[in-house]
Amino acid sequence: MTKVVARPGSARTRALRLLAENHSNTELVTPCRLLLVFIVSSIMIAGISFSVVPEDFQDGSLEEVINLTQQPYTFNHEMAMKEREYNLEYYQRPQHNWKVERRSGLSVSEFFDTYDAKWPVILTDVVSKWPAINWTKEVFIQKYGKERVVMKAVVGGLQHATGHALPLEVFIDHLNEASFDTWTYLEDELFLVMRPELRKDIGQNEYAEENFFNLFPEMVRPWDCMMLWGTAHSRSTLHMDPYNWTGISAVLQGHKKWKLIPPGQDHLLYVDPEARCGFPLECRKYNSPIDAFDVDTKKYPRFKRLQVLEADVYSGEMLIIPTGWYHQAFNVEQTLALSQQMMNRNNYLAILEEIIKAGNLKRKKLPTYFSTLLPPDQVKVLMSLLPKKVLQHGHDVTKDILEQIKKTKDNQNKVKSGLEDGQENMSIWV
Numbered sequence: 001m002t003k004v005v006a007r008p009g010s011a012r013t014r015a016l017r018l019l020a021e022n023h024s025n026t027e028l029v030t031p032c033r034l035l036l037v038f039i040v041s042s043i044m045i046a047g048i049s050f051s052v053v054p055e056d057f058q059d060g061s062l063e064e065v066i067n068l069t070q071q072p073y074t075f076n077h078e079m080a081m082k083e084r085e086y087n088l089e090y091y092q093r094p095q096h097n098w099k100v101e102r103r104s105g106l107s108v109s110e111f112f113d114t115y116d117a118k119w120p121v122i123l124t125d126v127v128s129k130w131p132a133i134n135w136t137k138e139v140f141i142q143k144y145g146k147e148r149v150v151m152k153a154v155v156g157g158l159q160h161a162t163g164h165a166l167p168l169e170v171f172i173d174h175l176n177e178a179s180f181d182t183w184t185y186l187e188d189e190l191f192l193v194m195r196p197e198l199r200k201d202i203g204q205n206e207y208a209e210e211n212f213f214n215l216f217p218e219m220v221r222p223w224d225c226m227m228l229w230g231t232a233h234s235r236s237t238l239h240m241d242p243y244n245w246t247g248i249s250a251v252l253q254g255h256k257k258w259k260l261i262p263p264g265q266d267h268l269l270y271v272d273p274e275a276r277c278g279f280p281l282e283c284r285k286y287n288s289p290i291d292a293f294d295v296d297t298k299k300y301p302r303f304k305r306l307q308v309l310e311a312d313v314y315s316g317e318m319l320i321i322p323t324g325w326y327h328q329a330f331n332v333e334q335t336l337a338l339s340q341q342m343m344n345r346n347n348y349l350a351i352l353e354e355i356i357k358a359g360n361l362k363r364k365k366l367p368t369y370f371s372t373l374l375p376p377d378q379v380k381v382l383m384s385l386l387p388k389k390v391l392q393h394g395h396d397v398t399k400d401i402l403e404q405i406k407k408t409k410d411n412q413n414k415v416k417s418g419l420e421d422g423q424e425n426m427s428i429w430v
């Protein structure tokens, strides 16, 4: 007997398909169908007429409150995994439970159905085509050597990290000086964003083309291309990304080891619920004090119960880290990489919820018809409701960071940049 495998798609598509199958042998016009047509057209009319928010709906005074307008949205990873399982069957893929697969020639729909917001994946044929893969140290020194970059310095373990702004050539000069617990890491959110001539070397990524962050007002749009250049042994913190977005890590040169933590284990990570990210829009900072590559199990005994996935990512490869996954990177050798982010149909509600939870907008301000809108319209409506003072704050945060980088007078000045808090007055290379 031939096995019939259903097509993938959202729960809504599947429900409609089932409905269609159940009624395939009946008359064309039935009361049930008439009712369905009526409901669908009402939703469509509501969607069209409300794609711009009328003034009188902005006070949230209507009674019928649904979905995101009423209660916190929580991303249901269990459901996502069930959907993944179902879709893997459709794509006839083996199910590797504890493995991060390397894929090339992956279609965007298979990516959406089986990995995005569900399971990490390494794409091997995206970064290798970008001109940025040919960037060299020499060109950076020659063209940008005197420009200031933001760097983390660690002496004696990740808990002793300090932020610095210093000329790129000074950082490059010391790239070979590192040991397991003493190292430097250029982590600059704005260096590439502000240099279009370098930005253009970062080629296309069809998996990230649906980008709802483009619908954010410019003043509060997250910077979308962080440069990461580290010595051997340098590493990020163990964290989940700001706004709980989907992370993209593109390795241009070098080798990164990753610890990836499937969702549902936050209680094992000692995260400070009060920490804030310092981004243009307020957001929670999901940083664990644990160094997953050098765990102090006496201090953090719950770590032993954690289930962790590991992956190695090499030059020319890209790792996609789903919404809701804590992660930490370790540079095995000198490594140059870029971090980007994704907000699309699969994770936008989780991101909007983070924005509300952090206090940028009162939940009751959302119109009651909010959840009937198409995903991009939901994003536009929410953005249109952000108070002026929130937009102004976003503008000030960016301005402030740029000014701090500019005004630092010597190589050792600390810069407040949304990096980890570190001890005061530590000097490096003196």
Ligand SMILES: O=C(O)CCC(=O)C(=O)O
Pocket (backbone or CB within 6 Å): 226, 228, 235, 236, 241, 247, 249, 256, 327, 328, 329, 330, 337, 339, 340
């Ligand atoms: O490559 C790294 O050091 C970590 C990058 C990362 O996790 C991030 O940008 O969220």
